[in-house]
Amino acid sequence: MRSGGAAPGMAAGAMLKHRRTALERVEKFVSAAYFTDCNLRGRLYGASRPPAALSCFQSPLRVPYGEAVGRRFGPAAVGDSFGPAWETCWFKVELSIPPAWAGREVHFVWESDGEGMVWRDGQPVQGLTKEGEKTSYILTSCLKESEPHSVTLDVYELLVDLEILLDMARLLGEENQRSFQALYAANQMVNVCDVTDPATFPAARDLAATIFGQRNGESQHSIHAMGHCHIDSAWLWPYEETIRKCARSWVTVIRLMESNPELTFVCSQAQQFEWVRSWYPGLYAQIQDYVAKGRFVPVGGTWVEMDGNLPSGEAMVRQFLQGQRFFQEQFGRICSEFWLPDTFGYSAQLPQLMRGCGIGRFLTQKLSWNLVNAFPHHTFFWEGIDGSRVLTHFPPGDSYGMLGRVEEMLKTVKNNKDKGRVNHSAVLFGFGDGGGGPTQKMLDRMKRMRDTDGLPRVQMSTPDRLFSVLEKESSQLCTWVGELFLELHNGTYTTQAQIKKGNRECERILHDVEVLSALALAQDSSFQYPASQLQRLWRLLLLNQFHDVLPGSCIQLVVEDALQYYAEIRRAGARLQEEAVQSLCGDLLQPESGHAEGTLVLNTLPWERTEVISRTGPAGAEVLALVTAPSMGYAILREPLPPPQPVTVVKQEDGSVTMENGVIAVCLDAMGRLTSLRLAHSEREAVADGCCANQFALFDDVPLYWDAWDVMDYHLETRKPVTTLLKPLEITLAGGLRGSASFSLRVGKSSTLTQEIVLDATCPYIRFLTQVEWKESHKFLKVEFPVQVRSTNATYEIQFGHVQRPTHWNTSWDWARFEVWAHKWMDLSEHGFGVAVLNDSKYGASARGNVLSLSLLRAPKSPDATADITQHHFTYSVLPHRGSFQDAGVIQCAYNLNFPLHAVPASCAQCPAWSAFSVSSPAIVLETVKQAEDRPDAVVVRLYEAHGSTAVTWLRSSLPVTEAMLCDLLEQPLAKEPLALEQQGVRLSFTPFQVLSILLVLRQ
């Protein structure tokens, strides 16, 4: 060590070359923990006074202001505690401000563990939370620039100066001379500052200003900072609380905007705007003003920030349709950026849906949570299954709740995997989830980084400004094709099975109500299409698709709300369907006296179906019948069809049961496992040699971090086949139109599973009607189908299409997908043969080697300790097939399983079968038929190419169509010229997975 003595004659105040002591000296000078008796921080607050009077009342209800002020307030004191959780306390606070404080900025300081809102003169004026130091409301700010600054404000500014300089000194590192320049300036400021004498402060501030005033060169990276406040529409709090969280946070943002003209704030989720509009109209009017000024910026275009995997294609379209229409109506423009910073993975169908809804830009950061692989881009083109591309940006700071600190700005540049290709990144700053968004301090930090040599340039910006410049610089960007799979939170495909079931079922209910109501409207223009009721029900469903509700990562209170919304959709949907059917075929529904009753069979799917249904027979009993129902139409069933070949069910001597229907043949052991599955008249076995399919397996399911969210790869090492038989397989229906057999198993310690295995005449798949009494803790139940098929890829249905994922674990990208999501079906095929597994309410799946698994139930304990502990009903199916899954009709079978035919008692009148729509190509699915949003005399039909092929089809309709126009997903016409209406219908051509919407104008 060198001796540290100063040379004689050296100037007083020359700094020693000891980096650590200099750094720590400055740290102590601004410390909130040490030396506050003599340091700068200790001078931050001036005089304070207790309230003149404080009173309160407490309520379990969220009472509005008007009601609250009328209540009786009892005495309260600072230091009292309140509770339990979810109670609301209203306080009346009387303050007296001493005359001596005149001219100063006076704060009302409120510290509590809860979130609060200050009301003044009947209006919400300030949100208060502990997070982000938002514990004060500025009562008066008499201070003007020209007036002498109060001591407190000078101290505050100096503290921010020193914080930035200290961060520069610490974080830029010893290889960077700016680190030393910042350190020496900070050290000198401490020398200059006499904390007891404010007259010394300006000289200290000048030292800082010199550093901040040294400019960058032209090439420096630009950071687009935007205020943000990510508010989960429900998560660890119920929907109702979110309404208040939005108000508290947004009023805080408005206050901050008033005093900071540069502040911009980006805000997503039409639902949250709608909540504030109806509950806080005064605040909403202020927000509208700032939206008009371009500072409060609506983004996202969707109703909520929904889950990116599980909603159906049509539900995703409705997220945008409801969202964009709301933004257009309320703010005069649609959003041009899709915004899902926190959602758990993104379907490969999204780029096309975004493009169809006026959006070509996408922002998220969630893939930075990947457990296994670092995503290789931050700015790139994302290409979907149909080839649509959108410009995508992941803020490289890996957060949507930054604090405006030096560290985050440096990380944003350092982390950015596309620097050099593009020179711009986003920083979203502000506390989320009730934390109140941006703060004054964040803004004051970033002001000092506007253009300071050594730091990236930080400017307040908007998504439009960021994406516009990225678009200009996009020539060197890379393209990522296919899904953006999040390598974490894979448990959310399965957690809270009742929510999953509610989602699938309600998507089906709204589909059916829309189809039948649209047909009723087309047949009788006096029919009142229930547009506003459907909008209300859709919005409930869309709200439940929020990224902590549909994934099941929410508390019990939220689950209860969600299940109630589903119950409401089921109830109202049943009534609306009845009204539509009544209007559509009212004449047929009146049983003529003396006649044997018939059955009206309605089919809401776009192909003819021949299926066994259950209907009310002449004596009132439920009887089975084989019926053929036309494509999107109805038929009267009088004499049921005889089955071409009856189902046979035979119990063998060893207790096994065989079933056959002329299409498929199965053999089941006493535990209900498939020991054989064949196509009838074929020797080709579908079950792998020596294995059993329909094998239940239980896994230990203890994740590392997030209980309801995560299932970890190591759970696969704990597999235990379920083999405890409670009731061996017994034949329950002897055959004919339907054969069935049932059995029961014990699962885990105390859960039971009962299954009825059903084979219907003519049906190419066998159904497993399953009931589980689920009482487990940290267990994962799956059902497995080891099949005699070899393929390195399995296929999974997604929104309006499908994706392939590997069945092997070659690379880290492959094994990170040990648990994936799918919609109604998954398939494993080799050339000429394959096996599909269909389901009516499940989303978790996997295919490893030759084993297809469907994920059935989990039992996480947090954040809902009661999650999934109840009775469950669900159905899945297995379907062996020749040829490809496309040619074998797997897609249609999965729809059939999910959209049962509707059977309604009717007269026995003669009535030819009636079909409203049909499509000539089996590759094309007509998914949606609904009334047009802005044209009561028109319907919109939506079709998609499902095989992954280029296809041409005729869309035939028996409706009185006078004009057909191609339109986008927001129902805006895409061409001036209408489509030609020809003898065979409308001719449509599709590229692989293309979605087309057509507006059909009806004759009145």
Ligand SMILES: [Zn+2]
């Ligand atoms: Zn979130």
